[in-house]
Amino acid sequence: MICLPVFFLLVLAGIQFALWSHAAHLARAAAEQGSQVASGYGSSAHAGTQAAYQFIATTGPGTLTGAQVSTTTLSGDTAQVIVTGRAQSLIPWFDLTVSATSDAPIQEYRPSG
Numbered sequence: 001m002i003c004l005p006v007f008f009l010l011v012l013a014g015i016q017f018a019l020w021s022h023a024a025h026l027a028r029a030a031a032e033q034g035s036q037v038a039s040g041y042g043s044s045a046h047a048g049t050q051a052a053y054q055f056i057a058t059t060g061p062g063t064l065t066g067a068q069v070s071t072t073t074l075s076g077d078t079a080q081v082i083v084t085g086r087a088q089s090l091i092p093w094f095d096l097t098v099s100a101t102s103d104a105p106i107q108e109y110r111p112s113g
Contacts, residue, residue: 019090023087026063027085031102035080037051063088065087065088067084079106
């Protein structure tokens with residue numbers, strides 16, 4: 001009698017975990033894409049932010065909702081991209097926030113000497 005509801009609850013929890021995990025991986029990949037673009041030779045923080053948003057829009061629209069991307073330069077030689085958002089939720093009041101950060105050294109020409 002009680003086995004069937006418990007089974008359905010476990011299935012629901014498993015699906016919810018899969019949705020959260022997929023959103024977390026998408027956030028990580030978008031942060032890495034953004035930091036790679038932002039750190040490119042002659043690139044900018046704005047370009048990194050746009051690359052991360054574009055990655056989210058093309059790879060997983062609807063998977064990571066309310067996505068926010070922040071790109072900064074740390075100590076003048078490292079580009080850092082932070083992506084935050086929410087995973088899709090099967091339970092209306094259950095809010096699963098995901099966040100990912102990626103750093104990449106800024107590529108620049110430095111004359112010898």
